[in-house]
Amino acid sequence: MEMMDSHGYQELRPSLVLREPVEEHSIRFFDEDHLVALRWDFTVALARMLLRRFPEPPRRISYAGDVFRRTAQSWEPMEHVEVGCEHIHLDPADSREVDVELACLMMSLPSVLGLKGGILALGHAALLRRPMDAEALPKALSSRLVWALERRSLHRAAEALADHPAAERLLAHAETLLVEPDGEASLAALGHSPYAILLEEERAHLQRALTALTPLLPDNLILRLDLADVKGLDFYTGPTLRLWAPGAQQELAAGGRYDSLFPDLGRPWYAAGFCVRLTRLLDLAETRPELFETE
Amino acid sequence: MTILIALPKGRIADELLPMLAHTALALDERAMKSRVLCIPTATPGVEALLLKGSDLPRYVAGGVAALGVVGSDTLDECEVDLLELADLQLGVCRLSLCALQGISLESLRRKPHLRIATKYLRMTRAWLRSEELTAELVPLQSSVELAPILGLADAIVDLVQTGSTLRAHGLQEIQVMGRTSARLVASRGAYLSEPGRIAPLARLLTSALLKP
CATH class of the missing domain: 3.40.190.10 (Periplasmic binding protein-like II)
Structure with missing residues (x-):
């Protein structure tokens, strides 16, 4: 939080109990006749709070606290401690500057968190979203394709698309996205996708991001392009970043641009942000202490 | 740090283990006959775990094993977060x-x-x-x-x-x-945070096990 304070992020505290229990993984219960949910995500909780209380959004917001999610496995924790920040702006022309500011904050995380090193994976949600929209893929089929790529599974993608007229094009594109996480070589491969022209802008965006961020990288951080990062595709609309510690099982921080959240709620605001998963960080410190600086 | 590969016991293993013989991932025969749990392979720093198929996805999803081979029927019956890198077309x-x-x-x-x-x-x-x-x-x-x-x-x-x-x-x-068929699976964390270590092994396993 100190890091965020020092960069002008103002802490807001959304309620732990939300009256919009729409998320299927939320923990829900009745308060008299009203179905309510424990906060499952800060971004959504903050968005609703901002809509109620601010005619103009505060530009820089930070948060810290618990979120609760139902888990697939009984042994997984339902309570997670998260810290994060959001940058909301009115002019889309500010997006690039905002994205670089947030990326720089994420790049400083390994040092702030005491990690010896980290890997920052850069992706872009539109790399899959736009071809799926262009092919007018039905929602159920889109979900299956996203699920397959989330598993980095070309054969599952082929199974999902089996009878679709655009199967060949989409599979060739999926193969391009599934190159091993790399730098500029992956970006060059994207130029050979059947959707290369459609994704010209996104490709240029990623190229600019690599060019802008590479010189700013601290010594203990590697920047990698991960074209198949399709996690959270329903939420993210633009570039995404995920911070990994080498050998860690789960990402320690994740964020990106989500320009459809506020318009969907009736406000023409643009937004990006990231969240640090403190519970995972503490687990990692316990199980893999060698990944952390000793002092 | 040793990289563990989880291999299934049973029907798929009967097809799979002979295909690994004489490759860089051949399992140590003497260790196979003993009761050791981690079996060295021909590549130093890479060991194999022989597990019951239904347990195997949890070892990979939990990051204990970086890679594994498991039937798609087992994968489809459990909800675990892992990567499914290849259809090995074994045990179809x-x-x-x-x-x-x-x-x-x-x-x-x-x-x-x-x-x-x-x-x-x-x-x-x-x-x-x-x-x-x-x-x-x-x-x-x-x-x-x-x-x-x-x-x-x-x-x-x-x-x-x-x-x-x-x-x-x-x-x-x-x-x-x-x-259904055998699939090459990978731990999300291991594959995405250390692609330089895990991806070459995944390629090695695929080339040894995928029938031409």
């Missing part, structure tokens, strides 16, 4: 709805209370949904063929390789619901 089977000779899918559809015995509950539920059918599922772990013979269920859902076991019990396949 059909997942089929089977019933006694003379019974058709239409006659099953007409039953007011259909009972299906299976080990594959999730996949059967998904198929029932897609067919807009309802049925009572009878969970069984083995010898599922007995269920329709002894009247425990009207039909079964099971893996079929050649169909000889079915025929021996007077059963027939009445609907193929899907295809």
